[in-house]
Amino acid sequence: MEHPERAEPLTDAEREMVQDTWGPVYKNCEEVGVSVLIRFFVNFPSAKQYFSQFQDMDDPEEMERSAQLKQHACRVMGAINTVVVNLHDPEKVSSVLALVGKAHAVKHKVEPMYFKILSGVLLEVFTEEFPEFFTADVQLVWTKLMELVYWHVTGAYTEVGWVQLSSSAV
Ligand code: HEM
Numbered sequence: 001m002e003h004p005e006r007a008e009p010l011t012d013a014e015r016e017m018v019q020d021t022w023g024p025v026y027k028n029c030e031e032v033g034v035s036v037l038i039r040f041f042v043n044f045p046s047a048k049q050y051f052s053q054f055q056d057m058d059d060p061e062e063m064e065r066s067a068q069l070k071q072h073a074c075r076v077m078g079a080i081n082t083v084v085v086n087l088h089d090p091e092k093v094s095s096v097l098a099l100v101g102k103a104h105a106v107k108h109k110v111e112p113m114y115f116k117i118l119s120g121v122l123l124e125v126f127t128e129e130f131p132e133f134f135t136a137d138v139q140l141v142w143t144k145l146m147e148l149v150y151w152h153v154t155g156a157y158t159e160v161g162w163v164q165l166s167s168s169a170v
Pocket of ligand 1: 047048050051068072075076077079080100103104107108110114115118149
């Protein structure tokens with residue numbers, strides 16, 4: 001799997017932009033997280049294969065009632081929160097994301113490309129729900145943060161010897 005030397009670190013000003021705009025999102029973390037995951041699973045239905053409780057569901061309203069979906073929404077948002085509040089501490093960021101990457105590779109066997117797709121959906125929903133905060137500049141910085149997340153997660157995949165099994169995630 002391709003893995004560049006390093007991810008571009010955020011500057012102090014960029015860190016502040018991320019932290020300032022994350023507050024209103026995290027305040028509504030369950031609602032926003034559920035919207036993100038529903039859009040993810042509706043637009044990329046193959047991503048449901050990993051979730052026993054709703055892999056065969058197509059109706060978004062039914063998905064919304066799944067406890068497993070809600071739980072994963074909160075876990076995703078919780079992990080992003082840990083990254084955002086610890087941006088000043090690169091070791092903490094890398095250890096949190098290494099754990100996420102390792103679990104998804106070893107335990108859940110999730111194709112890493114889905115992390116890239118989910119990042120795009122996260123940003124899309126944040127921007128739609130909080131247009132006053134997610135201006136073009138802010139979106140760029142968040143894209144940089146998501147690239148950093150992806151870099152750490154895929155680094156963990158490489159470390160556990162993940163071999164890409166399929167070239168297409170969609
Ligand atoms: C930023 C992205 C993500 C974060 C922060 C995240 C975080 C987590 C966390 C903290 C857990 C619980 C602990 C564990 O079992 O490892 C978890 C479980 C899980 N994740 Fe993710 N995840 C992300 C993306 C994904 C993606 C893209 C998929 C698949 C398409 C996925 C599939 C799963 C599955 C199947 C479980 C187990 C669910 C269960 O047992 O009910 N995750 N995730």
